[in-house]
Amino acid sequence: MSSNAGPGAATQEIGTVLARQDVKDQLRFIICGSVDDGKSTLLGRLLYDSRNIFDDQISAAESESRVYGTQGDSVDLALLLDGLQAEREQGITIDVAYRYFETPKRKFIAIDAPGHEQYTRNMATGASNADVALVLVDARNGVVTQTRRHSHIIALMGIRRVILAVNKIDLVDYDRRVYSDIVREYQAVARDLGTEEINAVPVSALTGENVFTACGNTPWHGGPTLLELLENVEVRRDELAAAFRLPVQWVNRPNPEFRGYSGTVASGHVERGMSVVASPSGRQSTVERILGPSGDLEKAIAGQSITIVLADEIDVSRGEMIAGTDSPPEFADQFAVHLIWTDSQPMLPERSYSARFASASGIAQITDLTHRIDVNTRNRLAAKTLELNEIGYCKITLDHAIPFDPYSVNRRTGSFVLIDRFSNATVGAGVIDFALRRASNISWQEMKVDKATRARATAQRPCILWLTGLSGAGKSTIADRLEQKLQSLGRFTYLLDGDNVRHGLNKDLGFTEEDRVENIRRIAEVARLMVDAGLIVIVSFISPFRSERQMARSMVEDGEFFEIFVDTPLEVCEERDPKGLYAKARQGILANFTGIDSPYEPPERPDLRINTTKVTADEAADDVIGFLRSKGAGFG
Amino acid sequence: MPVLNHLDHLESESIHIIREVVAEFRHPVLLYSIGKDSAVLLHLALKAFAPGKLPFPLLHVDTTWKFREMIRFRDETAARLGLEMIVHVNQDGLARKVGPISHGSRVHTDIMKTEALKQALDLHGFDAAFGGARRDEERSRAKERVFSFRGASHRWDPKNQRPEFWNLYNTRIAPGEGVRVFPLSNWTELDVWHYIERENIPLVSLYFSAPRPIVRRNGLLIMVDDDRLVLEPGEEPAELQVRFRTLGCYPLTGAIESKAGTVQDIILELTQSRSSEREVRAIDNDRVGSMEKKKQEGYF
Numbered sequence: 001m002s003s004n005a006g007p008g009a010a011t012q013e014i015g016t017v018l019a020r021q022d023v024k025d026q027l028r029f030i031i032c033g034s035v036d037d038g039k040s041t042l043l044g045r046l047l048y049d050s051r052n053i054f055d056d057q058i059s060a061a062e063s064e065s066r067v068y069g070t071q072g073d074s075v076d077l078a079l080l081l082d083g084l085q086a087e088r089e090q091g092i093t094i095d096v097a098y099r100y101f102e103t104p105k106r107k108f109i110a111i112d113a114p115g116h117e118q119y120t121r122n123m124a125t126g127a128s129n130a131d132v133a134l135v136l137v138d139a140r141n142g143v144v145t146q147t148r149r150h151s152h153i154i155a156l157m158g159i160r161r162v163i164l165a166v167n168k169i170d171l172v173d174y175d176r177r178v179y180s181d182i183v184r185e186y187q188a189v190a191r192d193l194g195t196e197e198i199n200a201v202p203v204s205a206l207t208g209e210n211v212f213t214a215c216g217n218t219p220w221h222g223g224p225t226l227l228e229l230l231e232n233v234e235v236r237r238d239e240l241a242a243a244f245r246l247p248v249q250w251v252n253r254p255n256p257e258f259r260g261y262s263g264t265v266a267s268g269h270v271e272r273g274m275s276v277v278a279s280p281s282g283r284q285s286t287v288e289r290i291l292g293p294s295g296d297l298e299k300a301i302a303g304q305s306i307t308i309v310l311a312d313e314i315d316v317s318r319g320e321m322i323a324g325t326d327s328p329p330e331f332a333d334q335f336a337v338h339l340i341w342t343d344s345q346p347m348l349p350e351r352s353y354s355a356r357f358a359s360a361s362g363i364a365q366i367t368d369l370t371h372r373i374d375v376n377t378r379n380r381l382a383a384k385t386l387e388l389n390e391i392g393y394c395k396i397t398l399d400h401a402i403p404f405d406p407y408s409v410n411r412r413t414g415s416f417v418l419i420d421r422f423s424n425a426t427v428g429a430g431v432i433d434f435a436l437r438r439a440s441n442i443s444w445q446e447m448k449v450d451k452a453t454r455a456r457a458t459a460q461r462p463c464i465l466w467l468t469g470l471s472g473a474g475k476s477t478i479a480d481r482l483e484q485k486l487q488s489l490g491r492f493t494y495l496l497d498g499d500n501v502r503h504g505l506n507k508d509l510g511f512t513e514e515d516r517v518e519n520i521r522r523i524a525e526v527a528r529l530m531v532d533a534g535l536i537v538i539v540s541f542i543s544p545f546r547s548e549r550q551m552a553r554s555m556v557e558d559g560e561f562f563e564i565f566v567d568t569p570l571e572v573c574e575e576r577d578p579k580g581l582y583a584k585a586r587q588g589i590l591a592n593f594t595g596i597d598s599p600y601e602p603p604e605r606p607d608l609r610i611n612t613t614k615v616t617a618d619e620a621a622d623d624v625i626g627f628l629r630s631k632g633a634g635f636g
Numbered sequence: 637m638p639v640l641n642h643l644d645h646l647e648s649e650s651i652h653i654i655r656e657v658v659a660e661f662r663h664p665v666l667l668y669s670i671g672k673d674s675a676v677l678l679h680l681a682l683k684a685f686a687p688g689k690l691p692f693p694l695l696h697v698d699t700t701w702k703f704r705e706m707i708r709f710r711d712e713t714a715a716r717l718g719l720e721m722i723v724h725v726n727q728d729g730l731a732r733k734v735g736p737i738s739h740g741s742r743v744h745t746d747i748m749k750t751e752a753l754k755q756a757l758d759l760h761g762f763d764a765a766f767g768g769a770r771r772d773e774e775r776s777r778a779k780e781r782v783f784s785f786r787g788a789s790h791r792w793d794p795k796n797q798r799p800e801f802w803n804l805y806n807t808r809i810a811p812g813e814g815v816r817v818f819p820l821s822n823w824t825e826l827d828v829w830h831y832i833e834r835e836n837i838p839l840v841s842l843y844f845s846a847p848r849p850i851v852r853r854n855g856l857l858i859m860v861d862d863d864r865l866v867l868e869p870g871e872e873p874a875e876l877q878v879r880f881r882t883l884g885c886y887p888l889t890g891a892i893e894s895k896a897g898t899v900q901d902i903i904l905e906l907t908q909s910r911s912s913e914r915e916v917r918a919i920d921n922d923r924v925g926s927m928e929k930k931k932q933e934g935y936f
């Protein structure tokens with residue numbers, strides 16, 4: 001304690017310092033500029049003016065300025081930053097560097113991604129962790145190719161807010177017009193890229209003009225200084241606004257009484273009592289406890305590392321994603337993505353890579369490289385491969401479906417990296433545009449064992465073979481032969497006969513209009529359940545109305561329903577009349593008999609037509625099997 | 637709606653990194669150096685796994701030249717928290733009587749610290765080692781990754797580090813390889829102190845000002861911690877009111893004159909300070925870029 005200040009004064013001072021910490025937030029921004037735009041000088045200026053540089057660091061820079069500096073006898077602020085010795089000796093910087101400075105209001109992490117060769121990779125890496133971009137332009141050169149390139153990369157990485165610093169304004173005599181022309185030109189570039197917010201400021205990194213304070217040389221600039229812009233831009237806005245996502249990192253089970261799911265809230269917020277669902281298992285529960293870094297919480301928000309305890313004993317493991325039941329993530333195994341290649345070995349389509357998403361990991365294959373993107377012009381170019389630092393638009397297919405969100409909606413759950421399975425190098429970074437093949441939506445209770453699992457167990461592709469035709473057309477005979485043949489081929493089958501169903505499941509139904517519709521609905525529903533169970537279901541059912549058959553078809557997925565028309569002319573059926581029904585109908589004993597006093601609507605475009613006047617039941621069954629094979633259905 | 641201040645943000649980010657390592661690696665260890673950064677790291681690790689226990693041991697590489705107070709604090713901490721604390725000494729170096737005074741800072745650090753660390757990692761088969769290093773410590777660290785990969789001989793190859801996109805860390809390694817993981821990468825010295833204040837984290841008393849026996853050597857204020865520090869002719873230890881800004885081997889660690897006796901005093905002092913913490917480490921003054929050289933050889 002110094003003698004002239006009482007303890008009270010000192011206490012108050014520390015009180016202010018500590019109180020500020022409580023409200024001080026953090027902004028991560030990436031600084032982009034091409035070589036010699038003054039990026040290092042500007043960063044040095046920010047560190048220097050915010051008094052985040054110590055005297056010994058300044059004197060080290062002073063002594064180095066004499067060896068490497070470009071500023072004659074005065075300190076080269078750029079030298080406050082240089083890192084690796086090799087780079088310093090070559091006078092270039094080639095990697096992503098992180099700088100820290102703070103003001104009473106905010107702590108800043110400046111992400112500096114310089115260098116020529118690795119530019120795209122470094123910028124993308126830096127941008128992936130930034131909230132905002134600070135784009136630097138040399139007032140003498142204006143918006144150049146590199147400016148467009150940087151802006152394109154940051155836009156691709158999801159940065160929607162940009163601060164444009166027009167540097168070296170001292171070298172254009174603080175000319176207002178030069179500045180406003182550049183701002184206008186940049187706005188046009190950014191508009192094309194979907195940038196939502198641009199704030200511009202004319203600065204001189206060298207003199208400090210408009211960096212921390214306006215020194216009076218740009219009276220025409222009424223706007224805030226660079227620091228004011230940095231201090232006031234809203235942080236982590238999109239993350240907080242998005243739906244709740246918790247990728248499960250680790251299951252905490254210290255003892256049989258406690259089971260918690262640990263992870264960092266990727267977006268949104270979670271409260272106690274909230275009902276949640278784990279993807280992909282589909283298991284639901286309620287949040288019973290939330291443990292934050294300092295104990296129990298009522299509520300947790302994006303960015304917090306938490307452990308949640310659920311009310312029910314459901315099994316959730318690392319790689320799953322917990323979300324609110326009202327807004328679960330999408331679920332798919334095939335995506336259209338933008339991919340940045342970061343390895344010196346070129347990308348090989350069809351080769352499999354290990355993929356790492358926010359929650360899940362898997363094996364990914366690039367199935368289709370749609371085009372490459374020229375980062376300077378944004379033109380689409382034909383490509384067979386991607387080289388280091390190239391960006392492509394591709395399709396990737398995973399070995400299993402994963403929960404995700406499109407990157408435009410959620411940067412944390414819509415991004416991934418690709419890893420070479422042999423060298424273990426990080427070879428690519430991607431952002432999900434959208435899902436190409438959506439797996440079943442899991443907003444409802446999906447069982448872990450699903451249709452696909454059962455189909456795998458039976459090694460066949462389940463489907464419905466719907467035999468329609470007049471009474472006596474030969475449906476039952478063909479169905480019977482068909483089932484025998486499929487069984488002998490090792491298939492799992494079931495034969496659903498319309499007449500038989502009327503004796504059991506549908507015995508409460510008569511022949512009114514509603515009852516007929518209900519009759520067919522139930523048959524179709526049973527068939528659908530059996531497909532779900534993994535069976536090949538043969539339905540033998542007159543089903544005279546097109547609309548009814550259409551309804552049955554619509555109850556299963558595409559490629560699972562085949563309409564087979566057993567096409568036998570009425571005269572032939574009536575002649576065969578195995579059950580004597582036509583005779584009764586003709587005599588008026590049976591009413592509403594199909595073909596006699598009730599219409600039969602033949603299929604317009606059946607998947608298969610069988611003419612029983614030309615083939616035997618046995619041949620017809622073979623035809624159906626041949627048809628199935630040609631469709632890749634039925635068989636595994 | 638609760639808001640996260642910058643310390644909350646750093647805290648959660650570090651916990652995320654620590655959990656990721658435990659989920660992905662077979663045999664992690666926390667390199668515990670007894671200093672303030674280790675104290676914060678340990679505090680965060682305990683939080684990451686609460687209410688469970690720490691799922692990995694601590695490793696202290698003892699050069700045998702640490703301040704006596706540090707060793708006392710280390711053993712107290714392990715006992716208080718019920719931690720598994722592995723202490724490793726390079727026995728070969730000890731037998732050869734390697735020390736900072738007889739062999740100089742470079743040789744001593746190489747053998748008793750760098751070499752000893754490699755020995756311990758190999759001996760126990762650790763594949764991931766947490767360290768408390770921060771990017772703001774030295775310019776060469778500004779580009780250090782959170783996950784720093786080391787080849788089979790623990791070498792760090794600056795050209796061969798993996799880009800770190802989002803918080804999706806690539807944790808794959810080949811057998812025999814390892815990683816050093818730095819959960820405090822984004823913390824500054826001031827953040828560390830603010831966090832210690834906020835969380836009331838116990839520290840070695842050497843950080844706080846007290847009268848201590850000091851001699852001046854090569855511009856550093858060296859504390860006479862035991863009689864291995866042979867006094868040169870004319871050298872006379874003087875009682876000075878000092879504290880330490882970083883801790884290491886006592887003959888290599890300079891004290892600073894300070895009256896700061898509490899964490900709050902230190903924060904006030906730091907906000908007004910004009911010199912970096914590395915200025916008081918003898919190892920750095922060798923030459924420009926020396927840290928980077930050390931790192932390539934496997935020094936932390």
Ligand SMILES: Nc1nc2c(ncn2[C@@H]2O[C@H](COP(=O)(O)OP(=O)(O)O)[C@@H](O)[C@H]2O)c(=O)[nH]1
Nearest residue numbers: 035036037038039040041070078168204205206
């Ligand atoms: N006159 C003037 N020169 C500047 C300004 N900013 C940077 N420079 C100079 O431009 C050159 C390149 O700056 P540097 O920061 O190394 O550029 P970087 O390659 O983008 O990091 C150096 O000679 C700087 O001193 C500025 O605002 N005004």
